[in-house]
Amino acid sequence: MSTERENEHPASRGGAAFLLAQLGAHAAQRFADRVAELDLTPAQAGLLRLLAQAPGHSQRELADMLGMPPSRFVPFADGLQERGLIERRRKPGDRRVHALRLTDEGMELLARLRTVARAHEEDVCQALSPDEHQQLIGLLRRIADQQQLTPGVHVGYRRLR
Amino acid sequence: MSTERENEHPASRGGAAFLLAQLGAHAAQRFADRVAELDLTPAQAGLLRLLAQAPGHSQRELADMLGMPPSRFVPFADGLQERGLIERRRKPGDRRVHALRLTDEGMELLARLRTVARAHEEDVCQALSPDEHQQLIGLLRRIADQQQLTPGVHVGYRRLR
DNA sequence: TGATAATGATTACAGATTGGAACGATTGTC
DNA sequence: GACAATCGTTCCAATCTGTAATCATTATCA
Numbered sequence: 001m002s003t004e005r006e007n008e009h010p011a012s013r014g015g016a017a018f019l020l021a022q023l024g025a026h027a028a029q030r031f032a033d034r035v036a037e038l039d040l041t042p043a044q045a046g047l048l049r050l051l052a053q054a055p056g057h058s059q060r061e062l063a064d065m066l067g068m069p070p071s072r073f074v075p076f077a078d079g080l081q082e083r084g085l086i087e088r089r090r091k092p093g094d095r096r097v098h099a100l101r102l103t104d105e106g107m108e109l110l111a112r113l114r115t116v117a118r119a120h121e122e123d124v125c126q127a128l129s130p131d132e133h134q135q136l137i138g139l140l141r142r143i144a145d146q147q148q149l150t151p152g153v154h155v156g157y158r159r160l161r
Numbered sequence: 162m163s164t165e166r167e168n169e170h171p172a173s174r175g176g177a178a179f180l181l182a183q184l185g186a187h188a189a190q191r192f193a194d195r196v197a198e199l200d201l202t203p204a205q206a207g208l209l210r211l212l213a214q215a216p217g218h219s220q221r222e223l224a225d226m227l228g229m230p231p232s233r234f235v236p237f238a239d240g241l242q243e244r245g246l247i248e249r250r251r252k253p254g255d256r257r258v259h260a261l262r263l264t265d266e267g268m269e270l271l272a273r274l275r276t277v278a279r280a281h282e283e284d285v286c287q288a289l290s291p292d293e294h295q296q297l298i299g300l301l302r303r304i305a306d307q308q309q310l311t312p313g314v315h316v317g318y319r320r321l322r
Numbered sequence: 323t324g325a326t327a328a329t330g331a332t333t334a335c336a337g338a339t340t341g342g343a344a345c346g347a348t349t350g351t352c
Numbered sequence: 353g354a355c356a357a358t359c360g361t362t363c364c365a366a367t368c369t370g371t372a373a374t375c376a377t378t379a380t381c382a
Binding site: 231232234235255258259 | 329330331332333334
């Protein structure tokens with residue numbers, strides 16, 4: 001047949017998966033721009049959030065959660081430690097592990113980070129009414145649940161292969 | 162106040178922006194896995210799609226659309242050319258530019274690519290009913306329009322800084 | 323017309339980023 | 353008490369990055 005349906009939607013832009021990838025990358029980039037004003041990368045911000053909600057993890061576990069190899073995690077954490085945002089403590093029970101914790105300064109920065117995140121959320125969803133905003137969150141969570149994604153982790157810090 | 166609302170949504174996972182970034186990265190990764198079976202990277206797949214819907218572009222323009230510097234575009238296109246998927250033709254009017262086109266073989270692969278993309282779409286939105294699926298696309302398009310995103314391009318081929 | 327600037331494709335290259343392997347220190351196993 | 357496993361760390365080679373220089377072609381314009 002000559003009239004093959006090449007454009008299912010005329011002047012379309014792909015389905016939900018492509019839109020998701022595109023908007024996700026764009027949102028991530030905007031977030032990166034915002035946290036850059038706090039001298040943070042998204043991964044650094046992710047670690048701070050992680051330490052706040054689950055302190056005392058080993059570096060290996062944290063590296064896993066952020067999706068980076070332990071070898072790279074070391075200089076990564078070094079930077080935050082030198083800035084006085086986190087601290088390494090030998091875990092009393094197991095002196096191999098360095099349990100990481102937020103310092104007071106780190107918690108202050110985290111507070112500012114939360115403000116930035118709220119502004120970011122508003123920015124991204126500016127085009128939607130409050131109802132639609134909640135609707136979108138509902139749909140996205142359904143997908144996230146079904147794909148078994150860990151909450152708030154692996155937010156694209158890993159590279160695409 | 163001691164009862165500061167640290168968790169606005171109990172056991173929450175962030176707002177729409179975070180979900181978007183997370184799901185987008187996840188969807189992009191799954192797509193990367195799928196197209197890898199065709200020996201393609203997402204960027205290569207993107208170029209094929211681009212050439213199909215707008216042939217005859219210069220390399221510089223294409224590099225721009227994909228978000229990569231022209232210098233990197235050259236070896237990038239070389240690979241596809243060596244595999245016989247695209248061909249370079251001197252543009253008659255302006256012999257500086259290499260107008261890129263899909264070969265027949267490239268168009269065949271693109272057909273398979275479309276099948277993969279459809280399966281990917283279904284996979285990502287598996288958790289949603291057809292109605293909800295359309296609902297999601299509508300919401301995402303609203304956001305994409307408001308953020309003035311070019312359709313189908315820049316799907317995260319760029320790196321985060 | 324002819325000189326000069328601008329553009330496209332390509333190459334060259336130096337710097338950053340990547341993950342795996344190896345290494346000491348410590349702990350679990352038996 | 354010997355041996356394997358784990359954690360943090362260092363080392364390193366391979367890859368990937370973008371900028372600048374280069375060559376060919378075209379536009380500008382006096």
